[in-house]
Amino acid sequence: MMGPAHSLSGAAAWLGVGAAAAAAGYPMPWPVLLVGALVCAGAALAPDLDHKAATISRAFGPVSRWICEIVDKLSYAVYKATRKPGDARRSGGHRTLTHTWLWAVLIGAGSSAVAITGGRWGVLGILFVYMVLAIEGLLWRAARGSSSDVLVWLLAATSAWILAGTLDKPGLGANWLFTAPGQEYMWLGLPVVLGALVHDLGDALTVSGCPVLWPIPVGRKRWYPIGPPKPLRFRAGSWVELRVLMPAFMVLGGVGGAAALNFI
Numbered sequence: 001m002m003g004p005a006h007s008l009s010g011a012a013a014w015l016g017v018g019a020a021a022a023a024a025g026y027p028m029p030w031p032v033l034l035v036g037a038l039v040c041a042g043a044a045l046a047p048d049l050d051h052k053a054a055t056i057s058r059a060f061g062p063v064s065r066w067i068c069e070i071v072d073k074l075s076y077a078v079y080k081a082t083r084k085p086g087d088a089r090r091s092g093g094h095r096t097l098t099h100t101w102l103w104a105v106l107i108g109a110g111s112s113a114v115a116i117t118g119g120r121w122g123v124l125g126i127l128f129v130y131m132v133l134a135i136e137g138l139l140w141r142a143a144r145g146s147s148s149d150v151l152v153w154l155l156a157a158t159s160a161w162i163l164a165g166t167l168d169k170p171g172l173g174a175n176w177l178f179t180a181p182g183q184e185y186m187w188l189g190l191p192v193v194l195g196a197l198v199h200d201l202g203d204a205l206t207v208s209g210c211p212v213l214w215p216i217p218v219g220r221k222r223w224y225p226i227g228p229p230k231p232l233r234f235r236a237g238s239w240v241e242l243r244v245l246m247p248a249f250m251v252l253g254g255v256g257g258a259a260a261l262n263f264i
Helices: 003-023 030-043 046-050 055-059 062-082 101-117 119-138 146-168 186-204 239-260
Strands: none
Touching: 003 030, 003 119, 003 186, 003 239, 030 119, 030 146, 030 186, 030 239, 046 055, 046 062, 046 101, 046 186, 055 062, 055 119, 101 119, 101 186, 119 146, 119 186
């Protein structure tokens, strides 16, 4: 799928989690619901760190393009080193290492670790990165072009500062779900994991499928591209994505958010 659909699906997924958490007796304070939805929307672009033409490659200027090149080469090296006889030969690393459940768990755990050990600056750094990605994904037409990069970064930095300050207030979410001393903001890794997995599942619906299960082998393939039957798949950017899935994500996100805040 394309960046806007990925980000919308990520936000909708976290709002759905908010509804489920409220039903289970762990309601999210509104700042957790909002921040989690934005982080999840940004994290839903993160697996494309292996793709030099993806939205994430442009999000942080030359730095993100350089990181994408490195991750692409690393992913390709891992693919070549671990492929089985049934896996196809490739010329690049897109939709390999960063499109797996293991990568999602690792970046989520890393985000939680930074939040716990880095204090306020660690939290601000995480929020800034994912806010930039969320803006790039959700407002992609307005955020495109190098002339708007600085504005996006300023908006993300301001939002991160305000939201972190709001979460720090008693009862507004710094220690949601994880309440032991020293576990403040540990929950930030959850929307990161969820966003990456939602990205993978979205890509699994497209023609090429997605090797979400790696390194678990399936038959003669270690990089088995899971997905629905081929007649049900679609091409990225097709009318199915733009006219069916994206509106559906908006509706589901709205219902999930309303349920999470006990409006319905």
